[in-house]
Every structure is written in C-alpha cells, then in structure tokens.
Amino acid sequence: MTIWTELTGVDFALKTVDAAGIPTRSLQAGSGDEAVIFLHGTSGHLEAFARNIVAHAARYECHAIDMLGHGYTGKPDYPYEIPRYVQHLLDYLDAVGLEKVHLVGESLGGWVAAYLASDHPERVLSLQLLAAGGTVANPQVMERIRTSTTKAVESDDIELTRARMRLLMHDAADATEELVQVRHRIYHEPAFVANIGNLLSLQNMEIRQRNLLRPDRLARITAPTLVVWGHENPFGDVPEAEKMAADIPGARLQLYPACGHWPQHENAEEYNVLSLEFLAEAAERVKTAV
Secondary structure (H helix, E strand, C coil): CCHHHHCCCCCEEEEEEEECCEEEEEEEECCCCCEEEEECCCCCCHHHHCCCHHHHHCCCEEEEECCCCCCCCCCCCCCCCHHHHHHHHHHHHHHCCCCCEEEEEECHHHHHHHHHHHHCHHHEEEEEEECCCCCCCCHHHHHHHHHHHHHHHHCCCHHHHHHHHHCCCCCHHHCCHHHHHHHHHHHCCHHHHHHHHHHCHHHCHHHHHHHCCCHHHHCCCCCCEEEEEECCCCCCCHHHHHHHHHHCCCCEEEEECCCCCCHHHHCHHHHHHHHHHHHHHHHHHHHHHC
16 A cells, blocks of 8 residues: 555645745645644654545545644744744644644644644644653653654665654554655755754753643643553653543543554554544534533
C-alpha cells in the first residue's frame, strides 16, 4: 500500500492555504456539517494521517495540515513555541472558514490542540490526544528527539531518516519505505535544514518549561477529550497518559498494547473505529449541552 492507495475511494485535494501570510500545505477531503483537523508531531507532516483520512472523510470535512515550520508549510525565522503553533492553527481555521472543529493531534500536534482547547474552548468541538507531548520535560527523551532528528537532517544518509521513522513505531514495518522517502525529501529541503533549530526549540529545557501543559491548564479544557496511548511509546510511559487523562475533566483513555508513538497509523483500523464512535458521541454531547 502507498499513501495514494490509502486515499483510494475519496476525492481529495492538496492545497496551499494562506494562513495570515504563512503558506500552509493542506490535504482536504470529505464533506459534512462538522470538520476534523489532523495535526502531526515534531518534524512530521500531513502524511502521518494517510491511513485515517478515508474513514473520516465519509462523514466529516477533513483537513490534514503541515504545521508551522514543518513539511512544506512556511518557515518564518523564530523559535516555534506553542502559542506560535496555536496562532497559526487559528489563522488556518479562519482562512478556510471553520469556526468550530474537532481536533486530532499526534505528539506535538496533541500538545498544540490541547493548548488551543484550553485557551479557545469556543473553537473546539472535541479533542483527541494521540501520544500527545507537553505534560513533562524528560531530558533523555528531549535529547533523543533532538539528536535523532538533527542527525537525519544534517546527513544525506537515508538510513538516519529510516532510523528516525522506526523510532516512532513498535513494528518497524509500519515505517514504510514511502514514508521514509517522503520524510527524507522534506528533511533535505534547504528551508527545512536552515530552520531545524527553530523547529527543535521545544527540546530546550528552558523553552519547554514555559510551554508545558500543566494541570491547571488541562483542567480548563471543556471539550470532550479522548487520550490514546501505546504501551510501547518510546517517548513516554503509560502513567504519563493516565495523568493527562485524569487532569482533563471527563477525559477518556484508550491504551493499545503493541503500539508505539503513532497509534493512528500503527493501529489504524481499530483507531478509526474508536475515533468515529468518539466523534459521534462528542457531537451528541455538545448538542445536549446546548
């Protein structure tokens, strides 16, 4: 299977959206009364959700984007702290005319989604946090992310990119050759190489500390929330997920035993069923509350 065959059966478009002056690569598919926005992780790109778009596009307007400074989205020259990502996402929603959306964020994407939901509850219908970062500052994990990414970006050796992708997965086969090729191409775009310090700024302890999702911030989240985690997540243990879910009022926790850092990709079939059930339940809760 390739990314494009994963998308078989749904009309989609790759677009560049002007988000307040930042050209933002966006894959758009499906239609419906509600929209789902998919947000990838650190040094990632929208292809992280290739196995999820078709299932969700049958019922929802779907947008998977390259976040600020990532993929083929614009790369302004400043450190990418969480409020910058949040503002870029808000600017994107305004640009495509979406007032209130479901947010699905993996790793960094979950961090950004949760931060936005805590500050702008009026823009969020529901929240899915997939192996989400941002609640802890573990120096060993931060160094692993910084070192593995920097090495893959600074060297043309595709084996380093392959190792970076396999780090995310419990089963190395899920780091498909196509994903490796896509990531390697992005990693060696001149603008990406020049920008890697800004992109990895959250792996600096001082910067990370002032951006963390602390319990008081998580407690402000009012949107229905689903936390999804893999037992084999290389960047965080299960207690981290349990505490995240406990700190968000009414949050639901789903654990997958043989899964690493990309649950939406590694456990795509199970996750898609769970996600669609959750989205339907969340929409019903919002209607009831109104």
